[in-house]
Amino acid sequence: MRTVRKLFYGGAASALLLATSIAQADVTVLGWPGGPEETALRAATEIYNARAEVAEDDKVKLIFFSRDGFFDKLQADLAAGTDAFDANLLATYSIGRYAPYMTPVSLSEDAADVFGESVLKTMQFDGKQYGVPTDLSLHFLYYRTDLIEELLADESAAAKYGDISEKHLGVRLEPKSPDDWTWQDFAANALYFSKAVNPDSPTRYGTVLQLKNLLFNIMVFHSLPRSYGADWMDADGNITVDSDAYREALKMYKILVEAGATPKDSFSYEYAEANSAFGSGQVAAMIQWNAAAADLTDTEKTPVTADVTKTIAPPTGPDGRFTHVHGLGLGVNANGKNPDGAKAFIEWLSTEDAAKAYALAGGATGLTSGVVSDIANERPDLVPLGEYASNYGFVMNGGTSAKALSVYELQAKEFTDYLSGGKSLDEALSATKDGMADLLN
Template identity: 25%
Template sequence: MNRARKGAVVGTAVALVCSVAAGCGSAGGGSNTANAAQSGGAKPIDTAHAKGTIVWATPPITQTGLPETMVKAFEQSHPNIKVKLQLQDNNTDTNRASLTTAIGGGSNTPDVYLGDVVWPAQFAANQLAKPLTGLVPNSFWNRFADGLVQGATYHGKVYAAPFFVDTAFLFYRKDLLAKAGLSVPKTWEDVQKDAQILQKKGLVKYGFVWQGASYEGLLCDFDEYLADAGGQVLDKDGKPAIDSAAAKKALTFMRGLITSGVTPKSVVQFTEQESQNVFTEGNAAFIRNWSYAWPNSQDPKASKVVGKVGVTALPSFNGGTGYSTIGGWDLYVNPHTKNLPAALAFIDWMTGKQAQSILAKQFSEIPTNKQVQNDPSVKQKSPIFSIVPKVKYVSRPAQNPNYPAIAKAVYSNVNAALAGSVSTDKALANAAKQIQSALGGNGGL
């Protein structure tokens, strides 16, 4: 998704509900091992003798300076390896197209690239990522939090190393709730009701902002309501299941946020950046956004709501914790790289304790390394880290190589309904037909 400087695992069925931090599994148990993916061993990664120069392609994700900070620390630890940054577009679709063109054309650079967690099946099926299975020892995968390796697996092989996790939260103006005598909402209906109260009291211009533009981010928003309503985009057999009563409930609620005035009509053009700008300017009471919205809201140079923001897990229709879409970014290796040892050394370090601690402590990103996730000093850095274990996750239909076309069928039709161009019934019927077409044809890269 365009993570606004930013961005699955389900068999072929979408929205497989998980309790993990970027894939399928349980934050408190389960296994990180995909049996087929772990069947082959390899010698330990030879970081001592790796040398030369590699190119790392990365979009300008998260806070300013993350890629540069990581490269500097890596080069200090590996003086024989130099890393050249290749900054990609901040729009995920544009970034994906650029990498597809370059690697698909046989280019040996970039050697390593940062890609969305929904890419493994697409890139593996099109020979755009080198399988890491057999190149690293089985023990390498044990460092990751439960479920993450499965999320990077396609047809029994692991195609990427999880770099950082992301998911959505509800951020709210705690000062405004206090003025109105309101508690933190527990249901989606409470969010709408409380937002209207705050608006009527003249405390805020908008009640609730989110991502409603016709792009990947809208799929993530919709998928959360859909899972909470008991629905899914594809059924367990991989067939369209979006034209359902649950989907109608989800979409009707989203449209109602707009028609009630709680959410501005312009939300149909909002990505993460636009919604975040409205919130940090102090013009919205609630926002659904990714974890990086917390440090952004506390940046005195960019935010007017420093010290006034609270954060909680997304609510549900029935009370309790709702569902949150799995997001995040993985590290992939170009199958044409001319310096595989250095590329593997880079990935080894980037997913190790030092790099993952930098991600968490300096940039408030959710680490994939489970030792770092459980480090008390890391948990103290952001309220996000203490909420993560409570989150219920929902995946996107990413384990199908035709995912881009499936995703477009969802977000383009949902956007049309939100804009009032078509009815919710028509939008869902159209989405189902287009998904069926994508499943039957070449809707991938």
């Protein structure tokens, strides 16, 4: 009898606790699971919930599901009109896809000063702000300082460098510091440091191109054609992919592939494979996501090259220096149970204090120089992030549309078809243009 009574009281206490926790957590937020984004969101939420002015009904509860197929699952949930969460993760390239099920948000008055316009733009669609930008992804040029120093110091190497660039790129180039590189210098360096081109090269490959038929790899590629003036559409909505800019960029990649300046299996490479290649010490330089910087400069995780690895913004082109930029953020589910509570949380996240707290807890927030300077000691890696995003960041015209992901997919398929020898450049660009016209118009 005593056991039964204990069980009864225990059950009642558990039910009460559960009911209380539900009552206290009336804004449910679906975040990006695993990694620093989850840690940062948890920390920011804790601060938010502890604030006296947040009503009990507006306390935030976080939920997560696996990263695998996250955006597909989210799409299915939102389309089904789910009210299981009030706010959810957004990504620049999928805002248009989710916009029909979301509500535009108002950010704090100082949001533009905290994030900068180019970063805020990563969460906009059709001129409306759909979310607060929490994490930023862009590209760095990763290179080996030891190899560059040796190259710049060796006068005899300059002649060989010039011969190689003249033979493969049609222009005689001299070794330069990566800070001054154009994309042609990047290509010349990649060729010079490849054994297939220069048997005396200390590395097996000059670069590693991520060429798996995958949308994220096309984002990495985009920084190159953009610096030649590429865009998806002009102001009138005409598809402009069949342009000199895309042609120059694709031809340059093709030269590197055919010359053996990138690993043979590059057509199966994505983020992790490229990092492994660079970290092995057999690659001289590469364009890679900023997220890789922490691991590639950590001597424990990348013992072979961490000490000699440096990052800067991607090389420049005739139209300037650019890096693809996209953000992760949080927006409001139009079918959520507590949209006002969700909006309040998101507005708070766009304040300077919240953005700093999120960044200090591990988030890769794109902050303006005035704001990031306050936390530069704790997060020195965020200084170039904000600077590059503000100065070089771009989003292609149509890059936040409902079919943006499909455009990336299409380009990934057609461009890898060309680069792997399946199609001619004309055929690939023509098919891309037709496909993009169907998707974007």
